Amino acid sequence: MIDIKLIRENPELVKENIKKKFQDEKLPLVDEVAQLDKEFREAKTKGDALRGDRNRISKEIGKMMGQGLKEEAENAKQQVKDIDQELLDLEEKEGVLADKIKQIMMVIPNIIDPSVPIGKDDSENVEIERFGEPVVPEYEIPYHTDILEALDGLDLDSARNTSGNGFYYLMGDVARLHSSILSYARDFMINRGFTYFIPPFMIHSDVVTGVMSFKEMENMMYKIEGEDLYLIGTSEHSMIGRFLNRTVKEENLPYALTSYSPCFRKEVGAHGIEERGLYRVHQFEKQEMVVVCKPEDSMEWYDKLWKNSVDFFRSLDIPVRTLECCSGDLADLKVKSCDVEAWSPRQQKYFEVGSCSNLGDAQARRLGIRIKGKDGNYFAHTLNNTVVAPPRMLISFIENNLEPDGSVRIPGPLQPYMGGQTKIEVVKERKNTI
RNA sequence: GGAGGAAUACCCAAGUGGUUGAAGGGUCCGGUCUUGAAAACCGGUAGGUCACGAAAGUGGCGCCUGGGUUCGAAUCCCAGUUCCUCCGCCA
Numbered sequence: 001m002i003d004i005k006l007i008r009e010n011p012e013l014v015k016e017n018i019k020k021k022f023q024d025e026k027l028p029l030v031d032e033v034a035q036l037d038k039e040f041r042e043a044k045t046k047g048d049a050l051r052g053d054r055n056r057i058s059k060e061i062g063k064m065m066g067q068g069l070k071e072e073a074e075n076a077k078q079q080v081k082d083i084d085q086e087l088l089d090l091e092e093k094e095g096v097l098a099d100k101i102k103q104i105m106m107v108i109p110n111i112i113d114p115s116v117p118i119g120k121d122d123s124e125n126v127e128i129e130r131f132g133e134p135v136v137p138e139y140e141i142p143y144h145t146d147i148l149e150a151l152d153g154l155d156l157d158s159a160r161n162t163s164g165n166g167f168y169y170l171m172g173d174v175a176r177l178h179s180s181i182l183s184y185a186r187d188f189m190i191n192r193g194f195t196y197f198i199p200p201f202m203i204h205s206d207v208v209t210g211v212m213s214f215k216e217m218e219n220m221m222y223k224i225e226g227e228d229l230y231l232i233g234t235s236e237h238s239m240i241g242r243f244l245n246r247t248v249k250e251e252n253l254p255y256a257l258t259s260y261s262p263c264f265r266k267e268v269g270a271h272g273i274e275e276r277g278l279y280r281v282h283q284f285e286k287q288e289m290v291v292v293c294k295p296e297d298s299m300e301w302y303d304k305l306w307k308n309s310v311d312f313f314r315s316l317d318i319p320v321r322t323l324e325c326c327s328g329d330l331a332d333l334k335v336k337s338c339d340v341e342a343w344s345p346r347q348q349k350y351f352e353v354g355s356c357s358n359l360g361d362a363q364a365r366r367l368g369i370r371i372k373g374k375d376g377n378y379f380a381h382t383l384n385n386t387v388v389a390p391p392r393m394l395i396s397f398i399e400n401n402l403e404p405d406g407s408v409r410i411p412g413p414l415q416p417y418m419g420g421q422t423k424i425e426v427v428k429e430r431k432n433t434i
Numbered sequence: 435g436g437a438g439g440a441a442u443a444c445c446c447a448a449g450u451g452g453u454u455g456a457a458g459g460g461u462c463c464g465g466u467c468u469u470g471a472a473a474a475c476c477g478g479u480a481g482g483u484c485a486c487g488a489a490a491g492u493g494g495c496g497c498c499u500g501g502g503u504u505c506g507a508a509u510c511c512c513a514g515u516u517c518c519u520c521c522g523c524c525a
Contacts, residue, residue, distance in 0.1 A: 062452025
């Protein structure tokens with residue numbers, strides 16, 4: 001959500017930005033909202049004057065009553081009644097205009113950073129960095145569900161019975177590996193100066209509507225029946241929701257936070273064959289980074305954030321690359337963003353394991369996150385990024401650490417979290433599987 | 435979940451329909467006094483946000499939130515949220 005003042009003062013800049021994002025259909029909205037804004041301010045100025053009159057006259061009535069001036073008071077009452085009548089329509093108009101303006105402002109995209117490459121869609125995203133040797137093995141790598149089942153570590157059939165498609169049981173060493181990755185990720189971020197958080201896993205509807213559009217909400221969020229509660233789709237929801245309509249002290253910045261949570265997503269819509277198994281599930285767990293900082297610091301934080309993810313994957317011997325989102329692929333709220341992708345030896349391509357975003361002040365404006373400065377308040381900048389999100393991450397992990405005999409290596413940093421174990425062996429008898 | 439009580443500004447707190455333009459303290463800032471400090475005394479302390487205005491400034495909204503009653507609401511009514519006390523239940 002951009003500042004409407006920008007539309008008043010520099011509509012051409014806003015239009016240029018829309019063109020850069022190949023959303024020409026939104027161009028008329030700029031003039032439309034400018035006109036609505038003009039009407040709204042006229043109505044508000046008029047309304048404020050009337051409300052002022054009402055306040056003044058009502059006060060006078062009080063004095064008249066005190067002095068016993070009955071008749072004058074009755075006259076004045078009628079005057080205020082007339083004002084109220086006039087305000088009735090005007091206030092409705094103010095409300096309608098304000099709603100319309102907000103609706104349009106929500107879809108006008110944030111001004112992208114000058115460094116963002118211009119391109120129509122994700123095919124024009126730009127690789128900015130690559131680490132590790134993308135291994136092409138001589139033998140065929142099985143589908144990840146087959147690898148995990150051979151380790152007696154995954155039971156999708158039972159999960160389908162208990163909970164439906166999109167759920168899973170992780171078992172034995174594989175379940176432990178899953179937890180180890182999250183624990184390691186937590187410590188990894190703590191060591192880099194982030195503060196560890198465990199947030200609420202359910203949030204109220206006003207927080208939900210603050211952090212996402214109605215459409216996103218419909219497609220993603222699970223609602224608790226009979227309660228004003230939704231299961232979070234990512235800990236960013238409760239982490240950034242914490243700052244909703246809050247003013248933070250300048251000297252307390254930056255907030256560099258890392259949060260753990262399970263994430264629940266409806267994942268409405270059809271998905272391809274490559275998304276079977278653990279690619280796209282209704283429930284996963286995630287270690288996340290959230291930063292709230294001063295505007296001048298956000299770009300520096302942006303670079304730090306995505307590099308954290310890269311370093312994390314490198315420390316587990318997983319080849320990764322960073323792909324910058326081009327203008328057309330950038331979500332409307334974002335100033336700049338990139339995806340961190342891990343190598344899949346089986347598919348012999350990279351796939352997304354995390355996404356890093358600088359939202360500038362757009363999210364803060366939408367949520368009312370302000371900084372109390374010496375010379376007045378101003379909106380904060382917000383950023384977020386994935387550290388790691390298993391079980392999807394397990395796919396790249398086991399594919400890259402798979403031995404020809406089907407066992408899976410545990411890289412050094414993870415071994416302490418696995419009780420010193422250096423590999424997960426294929427089992428002869430699958431005792432965990434019913 | 436049940437029964438009571440509460441929510442006012444940075445903090446404490448008064449306030450049952452109209453000179454409340456939210457009393458009074460405290461904190462904080464400035465001053466007097468002092469070698470310096472403390473104390474005492476004097477003065478200043480709603481902050482935010484929106485609109486109008488070149489500016490000075492003017493006005494709207496703000497007493498947990500959202501509705502309502504009224505000429506007028508911190509105050510009355512309805513719904514909700516959070517906190518406290520007690521009871522019940524529970525890792």
